[in-house]
Amino acid sequence: MKLDSGDFIRDLERWFKAYMAHIKGLSYSNNTIQLYNRAIEQFIEYSRGFQDEMTIKDVKGAYITGYLAYIDDIAKISGKKSLSGKGLSKSTKQTYLKAIRGFFIFISDNNDDLYTFERYLKNIRIADSSKKEEKMEYLTEEEVGRLLSTLEREKAKKDNYNIYRNALLIKLMLYAGLRISEALKMKIGDFEDIDDKTYRIRLEAKGGKEQFAYIGKNLIEDELEYFKKIAELKKNEPIMITRRGKLLNRQNAFKIVNRIYRQANIFKQGLHLLRHTLAMRLTKRGVDPIRIQKILRHSNINTTLIYARAEERDIIESLENF
Template identity: 30%
Template sequence: MILERNGVLKDYKRWLKAYMRSAKHREISDNSFLIYERVLTKLGKYIKKQKDIKNMKEIDTEFFFSFLEYFEKKSKVDTFSTKTKTLYISVLKSFFVYISDNNEEFYTYENEFKGMMPKKINKVKKLTYLLDSETETILDYLKERIINRGGHYDYIYSFGIKLMLFSGLRISEVLNLKLENIIISELTDSNGIRDFYELHLLDTKSKEDQIALIKAINIETELNYFKNLWREDEYIFKGKGKINPINRSNFYVSVNKILKINNIKNRGLHIFRHTCAMQLFRKTGNLLVLKETLRHSDIKTTMIYAHAQKRDIAEAMR
């Protein structure tokens, strides 16, 4: 493509259109795509305000820093965090490297990004998960709701929480499950009984089909309810008479209410996946097993669960 043709704003929009079209064909998540789109839309608005920038070649390191400072001042916080700055710069670099690789003049922006990235501060990420007593309280509450009331959404929230808690699924993976994705495993216990289900996941973070395991006894009640309600090819987590799964935000709000009723602090839906991981690691101490359970692509991601928590140290010393 020609680098410059119609003035900086029109040229920017032309390159942005080509870049976003290219991004759709790359294996990036929907969330990442939206982040790229949001940051680059802000950049377009900033370029429009800059009357002294006439062409694409005038965009340089100083311009990028000015852009960051401008939106930093407009944000609700005094300064961007290191993580936010790194994200913005990464998006800008990806876009302008694309221009560098695809313009007919071989004009490059890569040198403009040297030294821009904030220095990383090595901090141990604080991992949050449920106490054993909190887990027990939630499970007792879910069981009681089904026994005493047995409403459709009682089964939905009980099943969803258990899938995250006992198999480490992400909420996006839970909500996209169909009955045909839950298959009894060939694995058997010492008595020859098949005691696990395989969860065949089609909408995963890695965009690859994956399989997770869950003990059959943990979900039999809920699974039987939905087997009597839906066809094999229907989404499980939907309202009666609906076609598509319930909204993730609605699921979050309802689970938050369950936690609040039981005096448990809300720490997001990922808390159940973290709890599954910590319980498994305590039981086995095997990071490779944990890596495969959580379906991490890199064991470095799994290593966070190897850091002992204060309560684990105290328990070990009792």
């Protein structure tokens, strides 16, 4: 079976289906099958936040420990706490880790590429829950300011298609919560006026279903004006193209955005930072989680509530250091 098609979530779902058929064929108990099913479903849900930056070959030990932190946060939000009140117990995490290990060992044993994950799995250990939790990474308000100032300085220095393209790419993720796969597909015709202040952005979701995101006109008016008037793009022409006229891919977008972070003296990486930043900015302003879920188009409200949990940890740390 082919390991990797280039679509991270589709590959995980394909292997998940094969793995569940495998353990059912081995007559695992119903309880074990249900637990493994739940663990891997949650792993896939966690992975949706990274689907535009990764392939299945990018799954390493640190990614799996990030998943364990994610399910711990989900447990805290949903009230499934251990007796200590600090999330999942060590034994429960070990059971989830066993399910994920089994899943990736199965992939290692059955892919046509002879690719193995076992070297990344063998050294993962569940630490005591008393150890400090890893913080969710996002841009601070100061870093957002530096990032936007860098974009404006670049635009002022040179009338260049790529500079305006990069600025729009970042703003669509930072202000509208677009995923990189969505931002890379943008055309002029996808921006619709709904009033004097707001654009509605038409998106194509999985299965061809139409979705919408929203952004203030004032935030991207310079960029859209450039593409309409200077670059003379037609409504059906893609915006995110290279100098050679090819579509910008997510690997190069990742490199471009990280380079712009460095120019802004931001020592963080990743396209996902921008969606995380929007979610945290909305959370800090007291926006209702249901609205944040709709803005980010999360399928599961628990994914949205992770940001509220992260905000709570920031508040607790601030009081501790007072």
